[in-house]
Structures are given as structure tokens and as C-alpha cells.
Amino acid sequence: MVPAAGLHFILFFGSVRDPRNADRVAPYVIKAFEDRNVTVTVFDAKEMHFDSVIKPIQYYGRNETKPAELMKFNTEIKKADGFIVMTAEYHGQIAPGLLNLMNQFPPNSYVFRPSAIVAYSKGRFGGIRAAMQLRTYLADIGTLQMPAILSIPFVEQAFTVDAKTENADVNKSMNLLADQLIWYAEAIKLQREESGYRCEDCYDDNNLASKGLPYKNKKWSK
Template sequence: MASIGSKLKVLLILGSIRDGRQGIKVAKFVRKKLEERNFEVTFYDLLAMNFPMVKQPVHFYGPKRTGAPQNLLDCEKQIRDVDAFVIVSAEYNNSIPASLKNFLDTFPDGSYGFKPSGLVCYSMGPYGGYCSSTSLRTIMGVLASPCVSRVLAIPFVQDAIDEDGKPINEKLNSEVDPMLQQLEWMANATKNHRLKDGLPTSSFMFGS
């Protein structure tokens, strides 16, 4: 199999852009854990990227993307190039940040197509932002990037991870493993099948 012995590429996306956000600490922690499992990580911090409010998704520019902004074209290329996604999301009003939804909706399902996603959610309260993961399951499913079954939910995140992304509660190091194990297995399986048989392009709403 082509993926055996080679690094899997993963896009790690941090969705929150609010002042005082806790997500950057979570993203640092998750990135380290991904790299420990030999993933090649590309990190998108939507705040640091100053990702714009998009009025026209890239697929609205047509198959040749004529006139599409270069930053969106660069992002689409990287999305197509990876083998999996990990999304770090806060919970806003039982859902996800508008900044994250805006980003995800900018690219067609064919870009995400048949690559698994893993979810990490957090909150400053006792429930770990879990409602955001239920929203993301629907969104990523529609984008043909099904979520693995295990989710890392981090309650009281302000007391769980320090500013450098190091767990204050060592239990986090083991609690993240089930999601990452599933993600690695699924990413290898789907990568091998894509290389062998390609993608069923007729199943996409917006094409590949």
C-alpha cells in the first residue's frame, strides 16, 4: 500500500478568532500529539491568517477558478493535498464559530472528499463544548469528510492546558489517543483506496 511507511498529511484548523480565545492552547497541544504520531501537520489559525469573510466560494468561480483570489486558491490546493483534517472548535450558542463555518463553506465537497476528520472541542465550563462537535459532524459529513467516532472534549479548558500547549492535567495525553488512533487508521485506509480507485466524482454536489 502506498501510504505504508510514508507520513500522513493532516490539516489542523483552529476555528475561533475571538479575543481571549482558549483555542490556541488546545491547537498547540493537538499539533504536538499529531507530530508524535508522525503526521505531517499544516496548521491553519484563522485569526493569524486573517481569513476573510467570503462572499463567493472558490467553486463559484468555475472549474478553472477564473478570477478567484490567490489566497483561496492556495488554501484549496492544500485542502486537496492532505489526507485528513483535525478541527479545534469552541462552542458558540450550541454550535460552531461563524469564522469556522465561513472557512469550511469556502471550498467544495470535492476538495475535502473522502478524507476523515477528527474533532476537538472545548469550553470553560463542564461540558467541553460538545455541542459544537454535533454541528461539525453534520457539516463535515456533507463535505464528504466523515468524522471518526471518538471526540476529544476538554471541559474547564482554562485549567487544563497551559499557554505553551502543555497539559496541566496529564489525563489529556491519553484522552486524545482514541480519536487520533481512529483518524490514523481511517486516513491510511482512505488514502490507499483513493490511490487505487480514485474518487466517485459523481457523488459530489460541487465536484472535485
């Protein structure tokens, strides 16, 4: 396979606390991908100030003005080659800020790209209970889930405040997850270029969600 050059991923995370352990993990995850020549844009719920899902983009009418900032972020999502989605575990659940952030945008903006889960917690579960829910969510918005998950138990022991770890299990899982996400992103990117379909093709900003997903119209057999 000819490797697809210039992959670009988005890292989403939803902890809005101060201080927060997300800041121990996120720089480490970003570095793992940048070391593999992937660029990463951060969508951080704390920085982006989406308080609650009032009106996702797909619920604006054809003649309604859509918020310029939302449209800008939406374009970035549509252009990404893959997603890294990071969550803490709050009573066994996904961090609510993460869903608030990701639900601002339509599934059609995420569809046909791979997604990788990073989960962490203070306790021994390593965020895995939230990660299992996140798998369902990420499938529902049309992304392809990686077999591996990076799950980090006892995050405050595993990572220093400046995002360093010497935990061999964490490093091994990070490497596996990064390699898988890049492999799937390259494969999907090649298919997208080959078939002519991109996620932009299923989403019309002036007449939202009117085009439908491309597979609905595609004849798979010759």
C-alpha cells in the same frame, strides 16, 4: 495492511479572539500528531483573514479569475490525507470563524478523507454541543467522521497558557483520536492509490465542479 507513509493533515480552527484558549489547545494537538510522524499544516481563521463567505471558490465562473490565495489553500486541502477540526463552544454553537474559513472551499476539496473533532469550552460541556453540530457539517462536506471526539471541559484549568496538560482524560482521548484518524487516513490513502481516484479527480480548477464526484460514474460490481 501495509502502512501508508508520510501522512499529512490540516488543522482548522476558528477562534479569532485575543487572547484565546485555542492557543492552549492547538499546539498540544499538533504535537500529538507530530509525535506520530504526521505533518500538520495549520489553517487558523485569525491568521487567514476570511471575514465572511462572499464567494466560495465553486461559485466563480469558468472565465472568472479566482483569487490566487484561495486557490493555493484549496490545493493544500485537496492534497491533505485528513483533517483535524477544532472548535470552541459559543452559546452551544460552532465557532463562526471556523465555518467562515472552511466554507471558502468546495466540498469536493474535502471529500473522501477522514476528519477528527477537537472541542473545548470554559464550562463543563467541553464544547460537545458544538462538536455534535460539527459532525453533521463534516459529513455534509464529504468527510468521514471518527468515532472518538476530544472534548475538553474547563479548558483553562485543563491547560496551561503554554499548551501543557496533565489531565489524564484529555491525554487518553487525544491518543485515541489520533490513533483513529491515522488508521482511517492510512486506509483511505491505500484505497485511493489502489482505485486510482483522488479528490483532484472530482474537481477541475478550470471548470469548477464540472467533473462530479467519481462515485457517480464508477461501476462497483465487476
